[in-house]
Amino acid sequence: MTARRGTGVHIFTDSQRPATYxxxxxxxxxxxxxxxxxxxxxDHYQAMGDPLAPPGLTDAWVTLAGLARETSRVRLGxxxxxxxxxxxxxxxxxxxxxxxxxxxxxDLGLGTGWYEPEHRAYGIxxxxxxxxxxxxxxxxxxxxxxxxxxxxxxxxxIGDHYQLVDSPALPKPVQPGGPPIIVGGRGPKRTxxxxxxxxxxxxxxxxxxxxxxxxxxxxxxxxxxxxxxKPPIILSAGISVACGRSDAQANRRAAIxxxxxxxxxxxxxxxxxxxxxxxxxxxxxxxxxxxxxxxVDPTDLDHLDLxxxxxxxxLS
Numbered sequence: 351m352t353a354r355r356g357t358g359v360h361i362f363t364d365s366q367r368p369a370t371y372x373x374x375x376x377x378x379x380x381x382x383x384x385x386x387x388x389x390x391x392x393d394h395y396q397a398m399g400d401p402l403a404p405p406g407l408t409d410a411w412v413t414l415a416g417l418a419r420e421t422s423r424v425r426l427g428x429x430x431x432x433x434x435x436x437x438x439x440x441x442x443x444x445x446x447x448x449x450x451x452x453x454x455x456x457d458l459g460l461g462t463g464w465y466e467p468e469h470r471a472y473g474i475x476x477x478x479x480x481x482x483x484x485x486x487x488x489x490x491x492x493x494x495x496x497x498x499x500x501x502x503x504x505x506x507x508i509g510d511h512y513q514l515v516d517s518p519a520l521p522k523p524v525q526p527g528g529p530p531i532i533v534g535g536r537g538p539k540r541t542x543x544x545x546x547x548x549x550x551x552x553x554x555x556x557x558x559x560x561x562x563x564x565x566x567x568x569x570x571x572x573x574x575x576x577x578x579x580k581p582p583i584i585l586s587a588g589i590s591v592a593c594g595r596s597d598a599q600a601n602r603r604a605a606i607x608x609x610x611x612x613x614x615x616x617x618x619x620x621x622x623x624x625x626x627x628x629x630x631x632x633x634x635x636x637x638x639x640x641x642x643x644x645x646v647d648p649t650d651l652d653h654l655d656l657x658x659x660x661x662x663x664x665l666s
Contacts, residue, residue, distance in 0.1 A: 358387040358388055358425070358586075358639075358640040358641070359386055359387050359388075359640075359641055359643065359661075359662065359665060360386060360387055360388030360389065360390050360424075360425070360640065360641070360642045360643070361377075361378075361381040361386050361388070361389050361390070361642075361643055361645055361654065362390045362391070362392075362429055362588060362642040362643060362644045362645070363377065363389075363390075363391050363392070363644075363645055363646075363648045364391070364392040364394075364398070364644060364646065365392045365394035365396070365397050365398050365407055366397065366398045366399050366606070366609070366646050367397075367399065367606060367646050367647050367648070368397050368403050368404065368405055368406055368407055369405070369407075369408070369648045369649065370405050370408070371408050371412075371413055371416060373648050373649050374391070374408065374413055374417065374648055375416065375417065375420050376648075376649075376651065377389070377645075377648035377649070377651065377654070378417050378420065378421055378424065378426075379420060379421060380651045380654050380655075381424060381654055382421050382422070382423055382424045384654050384655065384657075384658035384662075385658055385662055386424060386654075386658070386662075387424060387425060388424050388425035388426065388427070388457070388642075389417065389421070389424045389425075389426055390425075390426070390427045390428065390429045390457075390459070390642060391410055391413065391414070391428065391429070392410070392428070392429060392430075393410035393411075393428045393430065393431040393432055393435065393459075394407055394410075394465060394468060395407060395409075395435075395468045395471070395472050395474075396465070396467060396468035396471050396472075398465070399609055401467075401471070410428050410431060411428075411431075411436075411444045411445075411448065414426050414427070414428070414448050414456070415444075415447065415448050415451055417452075418448050418451035418452035418455070418456075419451055419452075421452075421455075422453075423455075424455070425455045425456070425457055426448070426452055426455055426456055426457070427456055427457035427458060427459055427529070427532065428458065428459045428460075429459045429532065429534065429553065429555070429588070429642060430459030430460055430461040430532060430533070430534050430553075431458070431459060431460050431461070432460075432461060432462070432463030432464075433460060433461065433462055433463055433482065433485050433486040433489050434462075434463035434469065434474055434475065434476060434477075434482060434485070435463065435474060437512070438488070438489040438492040438493060438496075438512055438514075439492070439496070439512075439514060439517065441489070441493070442492065442493050442496045442497065443521065445458050445493075445523065445528075445529060446497070446521045446522055446523040446528075447521060449523035449524050449525055449528075449529050450521065450523065450524050452524075453524060454523070454524035454525045456523070456525070456529040457529055457530045457531075457532055457551070458493075458528075458529045458530070458531055458532065459531075459532035459533070459534060459553070460486065460489065460490065460493075460531065460532070460533065461486065461533065461534060461535055462479065462482035462483055462485075462486050462535070463476070463482060481511075483540050483544070484510060484511060485511050485512075486544060487544060487547075487548070488507075488509040488510070488511050488512050489512070490531065490533075490544070490547075490548040491507065491509070491548075492507050492509075492512060492514060493528060493531070494527075494528065494548070495507055495519075496514075496517065496519045497519070497522065497523060497527055497528030498527055498528070499517075499519035501520070501522065503519070504516045504517060504518060504519065505517045505519040530550035530551060531548060531549050531550050531551070532549060532550070532551045532552075532553055532586075533545040533548060533549035533551075533552055533553070534552065534553035534554065534555055535554075535555075536554065536555075536557065536565065538565075538568060542565070542568040542569040542571070542572040543572050543575075543576070545569050545572065545583065546569060546572035546573040546575070546576050546578055546583065547576055547578075549583060550581070550583065550584060551583065551584040551585075551586055551640070552566070552569045552583055552584070552585055552586070553586045553587070553588060553642070554566070554586075554587055554588070555587075555588035555642075555644075556588045556589065556590050556616040556617065556618070556644060557587075557616070557617055558617040559617075559629070559632045559633055559636060561617075562587050562633065562636060562638070563636035563637070566585050566636060566637050566638075569583065569585065570583075584639050584640060585637045585638055585639055585640075586638060586639065586640035586641065586642065587633045587638045587640075587641055587642070588641070588642040588643075588644055589618075589619055589626070589629060589630070589633070589641060589642070589643055589644065590607055590616045590617075590618035590619065590644040590646070591618070591619050591626060591643045591644060591645060591653075591657070592604035592606070592607055592618060592619070592620040592621075592646075593619070593620075593621065593622065593623045593625070593626055593653065593656055593657060593660075593661075594621075594622070594656070595622075595656060597621075600620055600621050600622065601620070603620075603646075603647070603650070603653060604618070604620040606646045606647060607620070607646060622660075623656060623657065623660035623661050624660075626643075626657070626661050627660075627661055627664045627665070630661075630665065643657065
């Protein structure tokens with residue numbers, strides 16, 4: 351198996367198992383020291399397992415701001431933030447600041463939002479899916495507009511859901527034009543269209559190789575339909591991982607993946623690291639240029655050590 355190592359092997363921590371900010375700092379620093387290319391996190395306010403389990407979840411953007419100063423090399427980002435959580439203007443400011451604080455290492459993943467219970471729990475409006483897509487598209491247009499407006503000029507946007515009038519469009523990110531935009535999801539129609547029009551990267555999270563190939567084909571078809579040729583969109587895949595040096599260790603880590611949660615079904619890799627190397631190779635064969643390894647327990651630093659020692663050397 352030969353995978354394109356330079357395109358990125360990222361660690362992804364999600365909201366199934368609550369963790370403190372200190373837990374995430376240790377995890378991110380360790381991932382960086384191990385040689386991984388990025389450290390990404392989900393953006394949720396309520397755990398997908400037991401919502402009453404302490405300590406609860408940290409805010410994604412507050413956490414990323416801290417990690418921006420606590421790391422020096424890995425790329426950082428959300429996979430993905432919900433368009434229902436934040437107004438696009440304040441989100442543009444927060445993302446620009448994190449990009450500055452990290453020295454230009456931010457990727458911004460943005461989606462429609464999907465987990466209704468956390469919206470109810472924290473008083474966040476949860477409109478129907480069609481409106482959520484409309485809001486996502488407007489937010490993506492606004493982010494691009496704010497970040498591309500020349501310094502000294504103003505930006506105005508009048509949409510159905512958001513109106514910005516004479517915005518100074520400041521502060522600016524370090525990366526010209528703003529952080530790369532990631533759009534991800536399983537939807538067969540509007541998701542590929544939104545990705546083709548607005549995203550630098552499309553991500554399909556934690557599905558089988560066959561399902562991933564099908565969704566990639568829809569995205570590439572949408573790119574062709576809207577006339578996109580350059581820059582080519584990066585195709586990425588998420589893989590839930592529970593590897594071990596022994597069957598017992600792998601099974602212990604896999605037990606967390608089998609806990610009852612609100613997350614959609616996943617095609618996880620549970621077993622020896624060689625199994626993960628093989629799976630990454632299969633993803634590369636269907637066009638994957640970047641992978642996100644989902645680690646459920648961010649306090650399990652030995653898991654990162656194992657993947658760094660037994661997986662990364664085989665990706666060239």
